[in-house]
Amino acid sequence: MFRLHDVSYAYGGSQTGVAALSHVSLDVAQGEFRWLLGPSGAGKSSLLSILSLEVQASSGMVEILGVPVRQTRRAGLARLRRRIGAVKQDFGLLPDMSVFDNVALPLRLQHRAEAEIAHEVHAIMKWVGLENRLDALPPQLSGGEQQRVAIARAVIYRPALLVADEPTNALDERQAGRLMRMFHRLAELGTTIVVATHNDAIVAKYPAPTIELLHGHLVRDHG
Numbered sequence: 001m002f003r004l005h006d007v008s009y010a011y012g013g014s015q016t017g018v019a020a021l022s023h024v025s026l027d028v029a030q031g032e033f034r035w036l037l038g039p040s041g042a043g044k045s046s047l048l049s050i051l052s053l054e055v056q057a058s059s060g061m062v063e064i065l066g067v068p069v070r071q072t073r074r075a076g077l078a079r080l081r082r083r084i085g086a087v088k089q090d091f092g093l094l095p096d097m098s099v100f101d102n103v104a105l106p107l108r109l110q111h112r113a114e115a116e117i118a119h120e121v122h123a124i125m126k127w128v129g130l131e132n133r134l135d136a137l138p139p140q141l142s143g144g145e146q147q148r149v150a151i152a153r154a155v156i157y158r159p160a161l162l163v164a165d166e167p168t169n170a171l172d173e174r175q176a177g178r179l180m181r182m183f184h185r186l187a188e189l190g191t192t193i194v195v196a197t198h199n200d201a202i203v204a205k206y207p208a209p210t211i212e213l214l215h216g217h218l219v220r221d222h223g
C-alpha cells in the first residue's frame with residue numbers, strides 16, 4: 001500500500017525548480033494494480049521515483065508500506081527500499097556485471113544462500129525466456145531482452161510494492177501479455193503494482209483502475 005497526501009515535487013528545489021508534481025493525493029491498498037497514465041512530461045516518472053524512494057517529495061506526506069518516509073531515518077529507508085521493486089525506463093542494469101549477477105543482486109542484498117540464489121535466478125530467467133543469456137553483459141542484449149532482465153530483477157524477491165515505467169515498450173505483444181499475467185499473479189499474491197505506460201492497446205486489453213496525471217496534477221483516480 002501507499003498513501004500520498006498533498007505531495008508536490010520540483011526538480012531543482014521547490015522555490016525555483018521545475019514543478020513536476022503538484023498537490024497529488026492518492027491512497028492505494030495492498031495488492032492493488034494501477035495503470036499510471038498521462039502525456040509525456042505529465043509527471044509519471046517523477047511519481048514513480050517518489051514511490052521507489054529515489055527522490056523525496058518537496059512537500060506533502062508520503063507513506064509507503066506503512067512507513068512514513070519523511071520521519072524515517074536512512075537505515076529504515078534502506079530496509080524499505082529492499083521491499084520495493086522498480087523497472088526503470090532506461091532499465092538501470094549494471095553494464096559490467098553479467099545478466100546472472102544483475103538479477104541475483106537483490107537476493108544477495110538479502111544475504112540469501114548462493115545455491116538458493118542460483119535456483120531463483122534460473123527459474124525467473126527461464127520464465128522471461130532468457131535462461132541461455134545468463135553469462136552475457138547487458139550491453140550485448142537487445143532492448144527487449146534488457147527490459148526482460150530488468151523485470152526479472154525487479155520481481156525476483158516478490159517485492160511488496162512494484163513500480164514499472166513503460167515496462168512493455170521494448171516487448172512484443174506476446175511478451176507484453178505474459179508480463180501482464182505475471183503482474184496479475186503478483187497482485188493476487190499481495191504486491192501493490194503501479195505501471196506507467198503510453199501503450200493504449202495494452203491498457204484497453206487489460207482494464208484496471210487508473211491514475212492519470214496532467215501537467216503534474218492528478219486528473220483521474222479510479223480506485
Ligand SMILES: Nc1ncnc2c1ncn2[C@@H]1O[C@H](COP(=O)(O)OP(=O)(O)OP(=O)(O)O)[C@@H](O)[C@H]1O
Nearest residue numbers: 011018019020038039040041042043044045046047
Ligand atoms: N531531471 C530533471 N530535471 C529537471 N526537470 C525534469 C527532470 N526530469 C523531468 N523533469 C521535468 O518534470 C516534468 C515531469 O517529467 P516526468 O519525467 O515525470 O514526466 P513523464 O510523465 O514521466 O514523461 P514521459 O512519459 O515522457 O516519461 C516535466 O516537465 C519534465 O520536463
